[in-house]
Amino acid sequence: MDTVFGVSYKGGVVIATDQVNARSILMYQQNLDKIAELSSHSAMGVSGPNCDLVNFSEYISKNLALYELSNDGMKLSTHAQANFCRGELAKALRKGPFQVNVILGGYDENVPNGGSLYIMDYLGSCHKVNYGAQGYASNFTLSIMDRDWEEGMNEEQAVKIVEHCIRELNMRFLLNQSNFIIKVVDKDGVRTVKADSDPSDN
């Protein structure tokens, strides 16, 4: 039921998710941050039950931090991080699967457009994409992204597409997801562009 989608542009990526944490007929919270910051220049939007969401994103981000500590500060590229993440999903699949679908985006200096976006599901598939969406949201947003996305866009244009998608979801998606959180990953790192509801507000 979670909405997770992302758009890459020249110089970085934008990832957006809804902020609903609910089960059955009960809404636990409306200010959940579902975009995990993996490393200084990468983030992962995660959909699925809250337990797996938190467990998996912490597992990946802590292991990536461990790599940096063990290897003299060397950073893993977004491609390497995505492959590692996919490997963990695949390993867990036939033992105790993580029921998460993710969109991982990051910035690397030596990659042509700077930003790269990877879409992975709980079965361990992984694809590098220009834009992608997980869950029911994909039914509504993929056609918009198909239409609006262009090579060489800048951050402003990418965020506009994200906002267009959110407007569409608000109008046509059955579930009321009133709050969204949007994060951008570029050469300056990961930053929150917009959070309709403050995740740190307890």
Place this chain on the structure above:
Amino acid sequence: MASSGSGYDLSSSTFSPDGRIFQVEYAAKAVENAGTALGLRCRDGVVLAVEKPLQNKMLVAATTGRRIHTVDEHSGVAITGFISDGRQIVNRARDEAINYDETYGTKIPPKTLANRISAYVHYFTLHGALRPFGASTLLASYDPATRQHSLHMVEPSGVAYEYFGAAAGRGRQPARTEMEKLAINPKQADGGEASMIDVAEGVRQLAKIIHSLHDSAKDKPFELEMSWLCEASGWKHKGVPKDVIASAVEWAKKEIEEAEEESDEEDDEGMEE
């Protein structure tokens, strides 16, 4: 050699009173008495060369007893010392490289590979039940992400450093002296990066160094094994083609002859006066 171990050299998990681990030093001795291995980091790639002494006239020299091995497409190692020990290091390096690629989908960065090999070699220096490796490993590697090539050497103690020029084995001292004369250090080369030698020149120079160190009276006849990892080879670790080695050796022998003639003439002049 002076110091006797006198009881502190029985195990690699024992320090001597003056802070040495004799077993590791003895392992290094095994390398010091073996065939020379050289590595050179040139402007456009890395060259490895090993002197392979031909133990036996019956040996099928060309294909057996290889001392240079490919670890992954983008990495190669040259070993000297106990060749069987070196083989184990090569196998471990291959495992590390494959493992890294399967986990991260990327070729293992040179420094990381060097650190993994050195951690493995070091492990064998602190167990009572294991003996240190009697082999040094020269690692030529290329990082596709940063587009940098590099040369590392791992010694039996487990230390690994990055080098412009590295030498191990019998002729390492004179080899180092010769390598220092070459333009391989961008800070010292007069014209900076652009005036550094390229792999073609590196191949010739290493051939010359190995041949000039070899004493045909004392040492066994040898085969020269060479490999390179350079722009021309598509940044893949490959053996230097036999004809290139042959012409490098020809050039080397000529240079050595001319140098001997010159020094003979100088001797003669000295005597006349």
